[in-house]
Amino acid sequence: MNSATEYQVSTDFSRILLCIDSTTPSARLAGFARQLATEKTQVRIVGVLENARAVFPLGPLAGFNLSAAHAQLLKAVKDGCVAAHECLTASGASVDSEIIDLVKDGGDAAHALAHEAQKWQADLMVLGSRHHRGLLRWVERAASAPVLKIASCAILVVPEQCERDWSGRPQRILFAVDGSPASLEALRSGSKLAAAGALFRAIYVVDRAARVTDFVPLAVLQDAFVEEGKVALANAREAFAPPRDAEGVMLDGALTETDLTSDDVPHAILREATRWQADLLVMGTHGRRGVARWMLGSVSGRVAELTQMPLLLVRKNDSR
Missing domain, CATH: 3.40.50.620 (HUPs)
Structure with missing residues (x-):
């Protein structure tokens, strides 16, 4: 998609x-x-x-x-x-x-x-x-x-182990969205860091890996995640709707998936960021998925542990 x-x-x-x-x-x-x-x-x-x-x-x-x-x-x-x-x-x-x-x-x-x-x-x-x-x-x-x-x-x-420095503002910015208000806040905040003519890509990760803490059949969960992802990406496009006279930058959106075993959403996000050669990864911090979050920690927190590229974390500003 x-x-x-x-x-x-x-x-x-x-x-x-x-x-x-x-x-x-x-x-x-x-x-x-x-x-x-x-x-x-x-x-x-x-x-x-x-x-x-x-x-x-x-x-x-x-x-x-x-x-x-x-x-x-x-x-x-x-x-x-x-x-x-x-x-x-x-x-x-x-x-x-x-x-x-x-x-x-x-x-x-x-x-x-x-x-x-x-x-x-x-x-x-x-x-x-x-x-x-x-x-x-x-x-x-x-x-x-x-x-x-x-x-x-x-x-x-x-x-510290960031693979490359910025020679200017980031040219390739990847947004990991999950449909939450924090994701939309991250889209708005991340755009402030972009260079003129930067490329934006929004992804939603469909979690195909089984979790002992999920109580719904895996096939049902996957179908639900796909539908949720389509809505999340549609909302991302709407959040990036330009003013009438705007000269903008391109925003690409796509669904991506975890492997069936020995994988999770944070690793899938980082693989896609590396594959796409992102200069900056942007995430909201209040997304929620499954009971597993209580055992495994937040997705954004895990990404912060693993990332080798700059990461922008954005929480939902309730005043907006």
Whole structure:
């Protein structure tokens, strides 16, 4: 199933919160953010200094000097903020920075970042990550709840092992849709990152793999997913309906499938993103499918764990 329509690229994100911690490859992360910034953009760099006891929980058992570790973490965060600031200043954007010290202020990084995004009214939060380390753990699975529940902005996750850098804004953007309001919100938000003339592709994954937690016959589920997918893609096309005088970019839509065994929706999404050579993957965060979500975690959370390309996570803004 393929379809095409046109859509006018919408306005830029104007307030970008760039999040740095002691593990973040800050210069590379800032390079991604720089491609999204213009002279009208405001960027706030937030360095998160975590408690050394949380970063090195076994340190005291090995006679670890926590004061020295704290100083080392602080230096890494400060150096990262300086490198990011130098990179972003070249874009012409207005840039400032601050450090959140969780040792002095208490709390955790998830709530601190969400609070900062809300207070500063950010419309995009950018996180660098090393898988299962750094700030990514605050958007993975159950840990995503504090950030995504409190923060009202989109979140761009840039993995350290990202296969290629952006030489400009992304030219090929893949949207994984599931028919939820969050998917439509993701379509709107993801379009803000596109280069002029970018290619957009929306996919819906038909889950053909059996789950012990599904209580409906597999054939019935597959038929239901196909019909749901057709509706989801139709809604995606409608969400991208252009203004009368718009010069737009192409939006392609298609159903894709998981394998019958040893497969799942997150892996199917990432296979399609790789096959299509996407520069950016975009997903809503509140989609729901099957009782299995309680055992396996959210699809977007699992994709965040596995992705090797930039991932934009968007929650539904209830004010819209």
